[in-house]
Amino acid sequence: MRSIVTLIAALYLVVTAVTCSAGKGVEQLTALRDHTAAPEFDLKTPDGRRVRLSDFRGKPLIVNFWATWCPPCRAEMPSIQRAWEQLKGEGIGVIAINVGEDAETIAQFTDKSPVTFPMPMDLQSRVVQAWPVRGLPTTFVVDSEGRLAYLATGEREWDDPQLLDLVRGLTKD
Numbered sequence: 001m002r003s004i005v006t007l008i009a010a011l012y013l014v015v016t017a018v019t020c021s022a023g024k025g026v027e028q029l030t031a032l033r034d035h036t037a038a039p040e041f042d043l044k045t046p047d048g049r050r051v052r053l054s055d056f057r058g059k060p061l062i063v064n065f066w067a068t069w070c071p072p073c074r075a076e077m078p079s080i081q082r083a084w085e086q087l088k089g090e091g092i093g094v095i096a097i098n099v100g101e102d103a104e105t106i107a108q109f110t111d112k113s114p115v116t117f118p119m120p121m122d123l124q125s126r127v128v129q130a131w132p133v134r135g136l137p138t139t140f141v142v143d144s145e146g147r148l149a150y151l152a153t154g155e156r157e158w159d160d161p162q163l164l165d166l167v168r169g170l171t172k173d
Helices: 002-021 071-090 103-112 126-130 161-168
Strands: 042-044 050-052 061-066 093-099 138-142 148-153
Antiparallel strands (some): 061 138, 138 148
């Protein structure tokens, strides 16, 4: 338990530094040139549904890592919801993996900021440690072959048309 608290505290410091140094305006995604395979995961949502990376094979997937204690994470959640509303009919997945918090904590957040995309829980912080996450929020865009294609560290406006066009560019023709 102590290592999880230490990890969360360290992640908070990193995200605060990144967020404070970031300017306003729309930021784009960083292309990942090595296209390494996204680490597999098998997690449960607060309502008990299983979510696995392999469930999304064959379509792009936005994977957001977040926590309720993280102000930029909370701030970007409505734009992720709006992006999901635009993308769900286009064969593009969206999930937000909560790092280290339980179902009750997540429910308290979603009661105030409703979302309809899956929010699996990484209760033991094993998934966040397997992915190249350096702070919260961190979001990856996984291509249809399960490879890491884009990275966003810090808050984004996920419903920005230019940003969504990059994601849409990963769909198979």
